[in-house]
Amino acid sequence: MRFDYDVIVVGAGHAGCEAAAAAANLGSRTLLITMDMNKIAQMSCNPAVGGIAKGQIVREIDAMGGFMGIVTDRTAIQFRMLNRSKGPAMWSPRAQSDRARFIETWRHVLENTPNLWMWQDSVNELIIENGRVCGVKTGMQVEFRAGAVVLTNGTFLNGLMHIGRTQIRGGRISEPASTGLTEQLVSLGIRSSRMKTGTPVRIDSRSVHFEDLVEQPGENDFHKFSYLDTSHRELKQLCCWTCFTNERVHEILREGLPDSPLYNGQIKSIGPRYCPSIETKIVTFADKTQHQLFLEPEGENTHELYLNGFSSSLPLQIQLRALQAIPAFRDVQIYRPGYAIEYDFFDPTQLNHNLETKQIKNLFFAGQINGTTGYEEAGGQGLVAGINAHINCHGGNPFVLGRDEAYIGVLIDDLVTKGVDEPYRMFTSRAEYRILLRQDDADMRLTEKSYQLGLANEYRYHLLQEKKEQRDQLIHFCENYSVKPQYINAGLESLGTAPLAHGCKLFDLVLRPQLDLYKLADLIPALKAELDKVSLSRKEEIIEAAEILMKYSGYIKREQMIADKINRLENIRIKGKFDYNSIQSLSTEARQKLCRIDPETIAQASRIPGISPSDINILLVLMGR
Incomplete structure (x- = not known):
């Protein structure tokens, strides 16, 4: 049998869900194919969303009209704003979610999205005609045709799990691997390699001695992920806990190293540098006598706990003995051990910035298939891939976000320009314009762009305009209101700040680190009256946005000037204009890398590792000719 759609999305993880929802909401007839409809948007590892830089990505997804932020808010069982001790450019929201509710809520979103259908099956083959993808063939021998296909296969492509010397084929525990696609894509000239990730043991809370743990409560202020005026904290809010490993734990772990897949040659692929297994920690940081662990709830109504920081592929008996050497876990019972998983990914330098493959027209990759790690990085890619799959089917210019516009733009540009030699994880340090890419203003940066595309709806756009108007009115008041000593x-x-020697504008007082708008409102009745005019349901959010813009106005203006200068190079397009191999004045490394990546602009070329400033100057001279 044959069925026709505009867009087919393969895989219903975090990338696939965002891709399918975006394409469908833009008007494409969309089919989402998944091997298990009960595992939609499964949180394969930690049941948490956000974190350093990752939280900014989720806010950007929401500002664009995606759903990760909405689903997280509805299923959160703990919320925290990380990095509060630093400036607002570093603030990063993070939430623990109820794993089961997260799946249930995402499925409800997808099943109630117009133009979106689902099919439970595996995809074993792409239909390629004249260098263009035209559909897929499934394990049930069903043929689906479409104008564009988005692959978001996660860790399922030839997935292989490791627990000690035990190997299990699968994409997640108790779920089968996906075969056939890698082999077909490699035969079509797309480069593939292997990566490794892992997940920790799951613990039964009834066996934990909580008196030996340090409680880590959440926060209950106005912060959340979605910019929509939605209800907040629907579920019971729960605590997390912390503890530490000790030297006895490390001794037991070292005993198991000969049977560790990471050290006996069983695993040959590269794992994540910034989320290492516990066995990697004790080898890499051999001088450390302890490592911090975080015990986190999996849901509102389950005894299952996630032990963050104890990712492992060691044999079951070693994992269990090591845990029992931690006082809080001396009587521990577990649901399942930690395991490592190897899977196929494709070199992302084979993609354009719209996430379409260079070799096959209308075929898009998003998520871990591109060598990334993390739900948030996957969701951001999925959103962009879904938008561009729709555009390729219905016409329009590719949708690309710049490095000064979004962390999603930084993520995708890093992938397609630099490639990956380990699982890619977003950090604030990767963004050269992070003062412009704050979590508080993602809606100001992106919602209008999305509205022009037709993705962000009228209600979301109205909220943005209302927020911007009230924020700017507040700033205008502070700039013009005079304060007398x-x-x-x-x-x-x-309040511990110096008195005025002469009058000044209220704006100048806001700049003082000891002061904020609420403290000043207690001293200035006119300011209090101005704050009272702000919409009650979003009052704190709008006041915070205004205050950040005022306090950091100098830094923001300076960074925007730098971004504008660099953007001039972004406007010098060089794709298809040079035969790099014939330019002998370029270094050999530059010729090789420019041929392989074929950058769109001079600015992208300048970010390719190994391309020197002199190479860029040569290209600029040739462009001048």
């Missing part, structure tokens, strides 16, 4: 000096001294 005799009326405020006593209050300023009580």
